[in-house]
Amino acid sequence: MNEMFTKAMARNIFYGGTLFFFLLFLGLTFDTMTVVPTRSNDNVIAKDANGKRTELGAQIVQGKKVWEDNNCVGCHTILGEGAYFAPELGNVYVRFGNSTDAIKAFIMSRPKNGIPGRRSMPQFNLSDADLEAVAQFLKWTSEIDTAGWPPNIKG
Amino acid sequence: MQYKSQSVSKLYFIAAIGLFVGQILFGLILGLQYVWGDFLFPEIPFNVARMVHTNLLIVWLLFGFMGSAYYIIPEESETELFSPLLAHLMFWIFLVAGAATVAAYLLVPYATLADITMNDLLPTMGREFLEQPTITKIGIVIVVLTFLFNIGMTVLKGKKTVVNLVLIMGLLGLAVFFLFSFYNPANLVMDKFWWWWVVHLWVEGVWELILGAILAFILIKITGVDREVIEKWLYIIIAMTLITGIIGTGHHYYWIGTPEYWQWWGSIFSAMEPIPFFLMVVYAFNMVNNRRKDHPNKAATLWALGTPVMAFLGAGVWGFMHTLAPVNFYTHGNQITAAHGHMAFYGAYVMIVLAMISYAMPILRGRVAANSKKSQNLEMWSFWLMTVSMVFITLFLTGAGILQTWLQRMPEAAQALDFMTTQDQIAIFFWMREVAGTTFFIGLIVYLISFFVGSSDEEATVK
Numbered sequence: 001m002n003e004m005f006t007k008a009m010a011r012n013i014f015y016g017g018t019l020f021f022f023l024l025f026l027g028l029t030f031d032t033m034t035v036v037p038t039r040s041n042d043n044v045i046a047k048d049a050n051g052k053r054t055e056l057g058a059q060i061v062q063g064k065k066v067w068e069d070n071n072c073v074g075c076h077t078i079l080g081e082g083a084y085f086a087p088e089l090g091n092v093y094v095r096f097g098n099s100t101d102a103i104k105a106f107i108m109s110r111p112k113n114g115i116p117g118r119r120s121m122p123q124f125n126l127s128d129a130d131l132e133a134v135a136q137f138l139k140w141t142s143e144i145d146t147a148g149w150p151p152n153i154k155g
Numbered sequence: 156m157q158y159k160s161q162s163v164s165k166l167y168f169i170a171a172i173g174l175f176v177g178q179i180l181f182g183l184i185l186g187l188q189y190v191w192g193d194f195l196f197p198e199i200p201f202n203v204a205r206m207v208h209t210n211l212l213i214v215w216l217l218f219g220f221m222g223s224a225y226y227i228i229p230e231e232s233e234t235e236l237f238s239p240l241l242a243h244l245m246f247w248i249f250l251v252a253g254a255a256t257v258a259a260y261l262l263v264p265y266a267t268l269a270d271i272t273m274n275d276l277l278p279t280m281g282r283e284f285l286e287q288p289t290i291t292k293i294g295i296v297i298v299v300l301t302f303l304f305n306i307g308m309t310v311l312k313g314k315k316t317v318v319n320l321v322l323i324m325g326l327l328g329l330a331v332f333f334l335f336s337f338y339n340p341a342n343l344v345m346d347k348f349w350w351w352w353v354v355h356l357w358v359e360g361v362w363e364l365i366l367g368a369i370l371a372f373i374l375i376k377i378t379g380v381d382r383e384v385i386e387k388w389l390y391i392i393i394a395m396t397l398i399t400g401i402i403g404t405g406h407h408y409y410w411i412g413t414p415e416y417w418q419w420w421g422s423i424f425s426a427m428e429p430i431p432f433f434l435m436v437v438y439a440f441n442m443v444n445n446r447r448k449d450h451p452n453k454a455a456t457l458w459a460l461g462t463p464v465m466a467f468l469g470a471g472v473w474g475f476m477h478t479l480a481p482v483n484f485y486t487h488g489n490q491i492t493a494a495h496g497h498m499a500f501y502g503a504y505v506m507i508v509l510a511m512i513s514y515a516m517p518i519l520r521g522r523v524a525a526n527s528k529k530s531q532n533l534e535m536w537s538f539w540l541m542t543v544s545m546v547f548i549t550l551f552l553t554g555a556g557i558l559q560t561w562l563q564r565m566p567e568a569a570q571a572l573d574f575m576t577t578q579d580q581i582a583i584f585f586w587m588r589e590v591a592g593t594t595f596f597i598g599l600i601v602y603l604i605s606f607f608v609g610s611s612d613e614e615a616t617v618k
Contacts, residue, residue: 007317007383010390017398025401028420032348035414040344061341068281068339069269074202079411080488081347082283085189085201087574088488112197119192119575122200124266141343147418149410151485152568 039145056136063137066130075121077155079146085119088155093135093142095153100135107131156518158229160236165519166246167222168512172603174215174253175505179596181208186589190582199261206260206286212500213284214253217295219508220329220365221302224322226515227372228306232313241305245298252294256287278339282350285336292336299330317386318375321393322368328361344412355404358499359428359470363396366466366507367435373459373514374439379447388438395431403428406478410487418480425478429471435463449617452517452525454534458510461542465502473498473549485564490581491556498549506542509602516606522614529609533601540598547591555584 036042045057053061067073072089073082079090096102107126114120126134156162184204187194195204229236236242259268265281272288274280279289287295303326310319335352371389375382405421408414439460450456473495477486486492513534517526525531563577572580 005387007387007390010387010394014390014394014397017394018401021398021401025404028402028405028417029348032408032413032417033345036342036344036348036412039414040342040412042342045341064341064343064346065275065278068278069266069274071202071206071265071281071286073281073283074205074265074286075200077488078343079347081407081411082488083202083205084488084490084493085205114193114196117191117193119188119201119578120196122197137343144344144412146410146412147415149484149487151564152566152571154563154568154571154573 041140041143044140059133059136060140061137062130063133063135063140066126066134067137070124070126078141079144080149086121088150089138089141090144090146091142091150091153091155093139095155100132100139103135103138104131107134158235160239160242161226161229161515162519163236163239163242163246164222164224164226164515166243167218167225168516168519170246170250171215171218171222171508172512174211174218176599176603177257178208178211178215179592179599181205181211183589183592183596186585186592189578189585190589203260203265206265207257209284210260210286211257214249216504216508217299218249219504219511220326220369223365223369223508223511223515224302224306224326226511226519227322227369228309228319229313231316231319231372232310234309234313237305237308237312241301245301245305248294249298252291252298256291259288260286277337279337282336282339282346284354285350289337292333296330296333299326299333303327303330316382317389318368318372318382321364321371321389325361325364325366325368328364329357332356332361347411348408348413351404351407355407356401358504359400359403360397362504363400363431364393366462366503367393367396369507369511370435370439370459370462373455373510374442376514377450377452377456377459378442378445379450380442380445381447385442388434388442392431392434392438395427395434399424399427399430406480406483409480409483422479426475428478429467429475432463432467432471436467439463450524451615451617452514452531453615454526454531454538455510455514457535457538458506458513461538462502462506462510465498465506465542465545467502468546469495469498469500469502469549473553485560486556489556489559489564490552490584491560494549494552494556497552498545501541501545517614525615526605527609527612528615529612530605531615533605533608537598537602537605540601541595542598544591544595544598548588548595551584551588551591555581555588558584 045053045060047053075083075086077084077088080088092103108131110121110123112123181204184195184199185201185208188201225236225242268288269280272290274289277289279292280286306323310323332353335349338349340346367389371385375385402420403425405417406425408417408421443456443460477483477491477495518524558581559577562572562580563574
């Protein structure tokens with residue numbers, strides 16, 4: 001490289017550039033934090049002044065835990081993130097005809113030993129409460145403003 | 156070996172290679188499950204095998220990074236490691252904790268694991284790549300902090316070089332951003348937003364500092380080019396990495412409930428993310444072409460040149476392919492992402508660790524500078540087998556992804572195929588990927604064999 005361009009200059013670009021763009025990133029992050037609650041209906045799951053959630057809110061939060069405790073993201077995507085082995089679930093509530101019952105029925109009916117030669121979801125033996133919770137979580141997720149994604153209902 | 160304590164890195168490298176083999180075996184299982192849906196079902200469901208595949212990758216790369224640091228830091232600082240004992244201790248803790256976690260994935264249902272490790276106390280599990288029980292995550296933090304303390308103290312008592320400084324900054328960033336894995340908000344959008352602070356700011360941020368520092372060290376050693384020149388390049392490369400990569404995080408914030416302005420920020424900045432990788436290619440080839448000496452370790456030179464090329468292709472070109480918001484709208488979360496992920500991880504991080512192992516291992520095993528010709532030839536065969544296989548894995552997954560986009564995403568809802576129908580339509584690509592995966596595994600076997608042949612032959616020399 002050119003003799004005019006010294007190592008000190010390169011170093012200063014590194015430190016200065018990193019600092020500048022990290023601060024810009026923090027600024028954008030701060031703004032995002034103020035917008036996300038409205039885009040995701042955070043009021044439904046938020047705690048009130050007494051630190052309590054509504055019954056539905058508590059169910060949705062429990063549903064996210066059921067989602068995590070069974071590693072659903074290990075096969076499925078949710079809002080396009082996860083594994084690409086099984087269908088997108090961010091809009092599954094809509095795809096299943098706006099029905100939490102259909103979601104629950106699907107999860108419950110998975111055969112324990114799978115389907116010969118085919119991919120099959122494991123039977124998780126969820127309790128009724130957990131089933132309802134995860135279905136409500138998926139319904140809430142389907143209502144997030146995702147800037148129009150996915151392109152069609154197939155996910 | 157210039158300093159006795161560098162020998163601790165050998166342990167780390169051996170563990171890294173061992174876990175690498177495990178990672179690839181589970182990759183082959185996953186590839187087969189893509190086309191033979193009930194393979195190993197219900198004993199090892201896809202989600203479990205995938206968790207093992209990705210977690211082993213992360214853990215063996217961490218072993219590789221730590222091993223590299225334990226080799227580089229004393230040599231650059233021109234002093235013995237602060238505490239070889241601590242390095243040994245942390246090695247066994249990390250290995251046992253890692254092995255126990257993987258064994259638990261395979262032996263008990265994930266929900267049971269969450270239960271017995273008391274995930275309810277501080278729920279962090281069940282998120283992609285961060286599936287480890289909270290207790291394992293705490294263990295990782297302890298191991299990494301102890302490691303940082305150890306190398307930090309070494310640098311403090313010795314010489315401070317740019318390579319040392321950049322390496323430590325990268326590793327410190329790795330530790331700092333991992334802390335976000337403990338933050339799991341109840342709101343899925345918030346969860347996803349902060350999850351990327353670990354995942355993106357690792358692989359498209361601070362890990363590239365580690366990559367840059369290791370590559371700089373190897374280039375200094377094998378080319379004999381003045382370190383002032385190499386350090387200047389290093390600064391420019393990592394400057395471009397972070398200038399583009401930090402705001403580039405925005406390319407993950409298009410469709411997850413975050414504001415639309417990220418489509419602009421993410422597209423513009425991540426479109427520039429290939430620049431540092433391109434610079435890295437130019438620089439590595441320049442340094443080798445302008446070398447002041449010939450180094451007898453041809454295999455290490457090959458890995459060191461291969462790394463920037465494959466990183467540029469995998470991270471740069473394949474990343475750019477789907478990073479612009481209007482394109483990503485159709486490709487988000489399909490096989491294109493898988494294609495990019497495979498080549499980027501291999502090119503940037505697998506190859507730099509293998510380059511470091513290739514450079515250091517002969518010396519750690521008592522050679523002056525290089526293995527015998529026979530051993531090097533075999534290692535170079537494994538380079539080509541694995542690298543070409545990875546190119547094909549990526550091409551086949553790209554083919555699958557393009558078709559998936561075309562069949563499932565592009566048409567109107569009435570004409571679009573649903574997910575599983577699409578998967579059946581593109582199965583041929585998954586079969587070909589599995590074949591390429593198998594040749595990758597053969598390459599890996601050849602790589603392993605290269606450590607055991609020609610050991611009694613005399614060391615390769617510069618002609």
